[in-house]
Amino acid sequence: MTTAVSFAKVSRHFGAVRAVDNVDLSIAEGEFFAMLGPSGSGKTTCLRLIAGFEQPTSGHIEIFGTTVEHVPPYRRNVNTVFQDYALFPHMNIIDNVAYGLMIRGMNKADRHAAANEALELVALPGYGERRPGQLSGGQRQRVALARALVNKPKVLLLDEPLGALDLKLREQMQEELKILQRKLGITFVFVTHDQGEALSMADRVAVFNDGKIQQIGSPQDIYQRPESRFVADFVGSSNVLEPGFVKQLTGKESYASLRPEAIRIVSADGHSATVTGSSYLGGTTRISLALGDMRIGALIPADQAVPENGTTVQISWQENDLHLMEGAQ
Numbered sequence: 001m002t003t004a005v006s007f008a009k010v011s012r013h014f015g016a017v018r019a020v021d022n023v024d025l026s027i028a029e030g031e032f033f034a035m036l037g038p039s040g041s042g043k044t045t046c047l048r049l050i051a052g053f054e055q056p057t058s059g060h061i062e063i064f065g066t067t068v069e070h071v072p073p074y075r076r077n078v079n080t081v082f083q084d085y086a087l088f089p090h091m092n093i094i095d096n097v098a099y100g101l102m103i104r105g106m107n108k109a110d111r112h113a114a115a116n117e118a119l120e121l122v123a124l125p126g127y128g129e130r131r132p133g134q135l136s137g138g139q140r141q142r143v144a145l146a147r148a149l150v151n152k153p154k155v156l157l158l159d160e161p162l163g164a165l166d167l168k169l170r171e172q173m174q175e176e177l178k179i180l181q182r183k184l185g186i187t188f189v190f191v192t193h194d195q196g197e198a199l200s201m202a203d204r205v206a207v208f209n210d211g212k213i214q215q216i217g218s219p220q221d222i223y224q225r226p227e228s229r230f231v232a233d234f235v236g237s238s239n240v241l242e243p244g245f246v247k248q249l250t251g252k253e254s255y256a257s258l259r260p261e262a263i264r265i266v267s268a269d270g271h272s273a274t275v276t277g278s279s280y281l282g283g284t285t286r287i288s289l290a291l292g293d294m295r296i297g298a299l300i301p302a303d304q305a306v307p308e309n310g311t312t313v314q315i316s317w318q319e320n321d322l323h324l325m326e327g328a329q
């Protein structure tokens with residue numbers, strides 16, 4: 001397996017801020033890799049380090065086996081799709097898409113042919129004569145994608161590219177991006193703070209916090225087997241159960257995570273918990289519960305009766321839904 005991007009102990013500090021702190025990672029060729037984390041956790045800085053817009057304070061970056069510290073952005077065979085798209089408002093769509101090829105000196109007929117091909121790829125054929133201001137947000141997003149793809153990069157960097165779109169369009173673009181990535185076989189590195197987006201699209205996800213990677217794994221690993229409280233909390237609002245309670249259940253004194261959707265309200269033989277609130281979410285209802293000193297959330301199907309606040313209910317889950325987090329604080 002060829003490695004597309006590798007970081008060896010890479011740090012990027014801005015004064016006292018450790019934006020990226022001693023990060024090791026390896027992204028395989030053709031992989032759809034997501035960098036997920038809260039605002040300020042260092043994802044964008046990692047992307048900019050790959051693109052060459054930032055230099056590491058220490059450590060070592062390779063792209064397809066070549067050390068890139070001294071390679072300028074335009075020589076890296078990497079393109080970026082920015083959140084704000086960064087289209088040129090005064091240029092029509094075809095010239096926007098063909099811009100990178102023009103800079104490289106390709107003649108007009110060839111670059112327009114390539115740009116039309118790229119527009120077809122993103123399902124925007126025939127839009128070439130318009131200007132960015134005459135397109136919807138979703139269409140501008142596609143143009144930004146076409147403008148990056150036309151350069152046939154080996155690695156495509158995407159910085160929250162769907163952030164400005166409404167929910168429905170975002171979900172549609174998530175599916176389309178994934179299909180496009182499979183079809184083209186280009187390595188995608190995708191930055192997002194939206195866990196649903198990362199889990200639905202990526203082959204692997206790196207969860208960032210405070211400039212460090214907390215966990216790297218498949219979406220299933222990250223979601224079902226979080227290794228730390230941070231990952232359990234951030235990826236899907238899991239419940240974290242206290243070691244004392246977990247010891248009574250399993251004999252092991254360790255924190256454990258329990259997904260809200262794994263919890264069932266049963267008629268008998270469960271753990272007694274008090275209902276403290278509920279919110280209707282459409283397909284499901286989220287119930288807040290006090291279980292001893294712990295506050296936990298459960299998701300129940302929307303057609304199930306919602307117990308009233310203050311009532312005591314019995315809750316239960318399958319043994320293998322409880323995931324022990326050894327060493328978590």
Ligand code: ATP
Pocket residue numbers: 014017018019020037038039040041042043044045046193
């Ligand atoms: P967001 O989702 O909000 O974009 P992020 O996870 O991408 O966040 P970064 O943009 O990588 O985070 O920023 C990481 C940290 O580095 C933040 O504390 C940020 O303020 C700081 N930082 C980033 N760029 C610079 C800079 N040029 N100068 C000073 N500090 C910076």
